[in-house]
Amino acid sequence: MRECISTCAQIYRRDRMLQLLVYLCVFVVGFAIDNTIGNLLGNLIGKQTILAEGCRGHLTKDLFEKFNLREGKDPQTFALGIKELWDIEPEKSKPGAVWHSVGWPLATDTYGGSFLYHLNGNQVAVGYVVGLDYSNPHLSPFEEFQRFKTHPAVKSIFEGGRRVSYGARALNEGGFQSVPKLTFPGGCLVGCTAGFLNVPKIKGTHTAMKSGMLAAAPWLLGAVAATMGGWVCDTLCGRLGPNLGCRIPAMTGLIGTGLFLYLGLYSPSPYVAVALLSLCYAFTQFAEGSFWSAQIHLAGPYSAPACGLMNTGGSVSGIIVGPLMPFLALKIGWVAALSTGTLVAFLGAVIWLFIRIDQPFQPRAATA
Numbered sequence: 001m002r003e004c005i006s007t008c009a010q011i012y013r014r015d016r017m018l019q020l021l022v023y024l025c026v027f028v029v030g031f032a033i034d035n036t037i038g039n040l041l042g043n044l045i046g047k048q049t050i051l052a053e054g055c056r057g058h059l060t061k062d063l064f065e066k067f068n069l070r071e072g073k074d075p076q077t078f079a080l081g082i083k084e085l086w087d088i089e090p091e092k093s094k095p096g097a098v099w100h101s102v103g104w105p106l107a108t109d110t111y112g113g114s115f116l117y118h119l120n121g122n123q124v125a126v127g128y129v130v131g132l133d134y135s136n137p138h139l140s141p142f143e144e145f146q147r148f149k150t151h152p153a154v155k156s157i158f159e160g161g162r163r164v165s166y167g168a169r170a171l172n173e174g175g176f177q178s179v180p181k182l183t184f185p186g187g188c189l190v191g192c193t194a195g196f197l198n199v200p201k202i203k204g205t206h207t208a209m210k211s212g213m214l215a216a217a218p219w220l221l222g223a224v225a226a227t228m229g230g231w232v233c234d235t236l237c238g239r240l241g242p243n244l245g246c247r248i249p250a251m252t253g254l255i256g257t258g259l260f261l262y263l264g265l266y267s268p269s270p271y272v273a274v275a276l277l278s279l280c281y282a283f284t285q286f287a288e289g290s291f292w293s294a295q296i297h298l299a300g301p302y303s304a305p306a307c308g309l310m311n312t313g314g315s316v317s318g319i320i321v322g323p324l325m326p327f328l329a330l331k332i333g334w335v336a337a338l339s340t341g342t343l344v345a346f347l348g349a350v351i352w353l354f355i356r357i358d359q360p361f362q363p364r365a366a367t368a
């Protein structure tokens with residue numbers, strides 16, 4: 001939620017007052033969630049936000065403009081879809097039957113058509129879609145839908161039935177050539193906000209879900225790796241003591257991070273690069289548990305402020321790296337600039353050789 005708010009703040013950057021207000025909300029929400037200000041800097045900058053606003057999303061529209069995501073793509077086109085769910089008489093039910101029609105009752109110069117799906121439980125989902133480029137100002141998509149239901153081929157289905165719900169919504173009709181650039185600094189677009197509806201089939205649910213799953217894949221991988229890293233750390237701490245128990249998973253995580261970052265950056269195939277960079281992210285998460293565990297071992301009763309400090313340190317380095325990377329990229333190119341991350345990860349792994357978790361922080365005894 002905090003990241004979503006912070007993305008809004010970035011999108012509305014041109015309106016300073018609104019941005020300040022959003023930042024204030026970020027602070028209040030952040031404080032309410034974890035009672036620390038340690039994460040504040042990270043919240044202000046935001047990390048990754050996956051936008052799934054549906055057709056013609058408001059934030060997405062601003063992102064198109066801000067990051068020029070529609071450049072070189074066909075314009076998006078839109079339609080209005082109206083849908084009703086009916087309980088029908090059991091003898092008329094044909095579960096699994098799918099009907100699509102084009103045209104009537106629309107005039108021949110207007111694009112649109114119907115769908116009618118027989119569902120289980122004596123129900124029918126029926127709807128009508130009208131392209132929003134119609135020229136007749138008196139045309140009412142709702143009235144056209146009601147007229148459609150009077151066609152002799154479908155009229156009898158609804159006789160003796162009961163409408164249980166209804167709704168209307170816009171849909172994208174541009175197709176594949178109207179799909180914008182899908183990523184931007186700090187996030188990506190999925191589902192209908194990106195225009196993934198398959199128009200001839202009027203199917204967008206599966207493409208919305210699949211694009212969401214693909215976008216979430218690195219994070220899911222990260223979630224699994226984080227849990228696995230924590231479990232490995234706990235198990236090794238029990239068997240080898242905290243020193244090696246934290247050091248081994250932390251070093252494994254950092255070495256894996258550096259290695260997969262390097263391999264991903266220099267991979268010639270974009271698909272392999274995405275897989276390798278997802279693994280890179282997973283290894284950062286694998287190391288995470290060891291960092292917190294070591295920090296709690298070392299700081300003991302002072303763990304809470306130490307957690308805040310460690311979080312703030314991470315956020316500050318995030319702030320520094322943000323502008324540093326584009327600057328370095330200008331000098332040595334993006335791939336070389338980003339591969340400095342490999343050096344930092346390997347350096348981090350070496351530093352772990354010198355961390356002594358069996359020598360925790362001891363506050364000096366108060367002098368009389």
Ligand SMILES: Cc1cc2nc3c(=O)[nH]c(=O)nc-3n(C[C@H](O)[C@H](O)[C@H](O)COP(=O)(O)OP(=O)(O)OC[C@H]3O[C@@H](n4cnc5c(N)ncnc54)[C@H](O)[C@@H]3O)c2cc1C
Pocket residue numbers: 052053054055057058059080081082083127128168169170171190191192193197202203204205206208
């Ligand atoms: C009449 C009609 C019939 C259809 N029939 C089918 C069909 O039979 N099969 C099929 O596969 N597809 C069908 N589709 C298409 C399908 O509904 C969409 O492709 C699918 O719902 C897209 O999913 P989505 O998650 O991208 O967007 P949505 O389902 O539109 O979900 C987006 C959600 O985000 C919310 N939201 C928007 N902006 C914000 C914001 N800034 N902050 C927070 N929340 C926000 C919206 O309120 C909404 O709840 C049909 C569409 C219509 C209109």
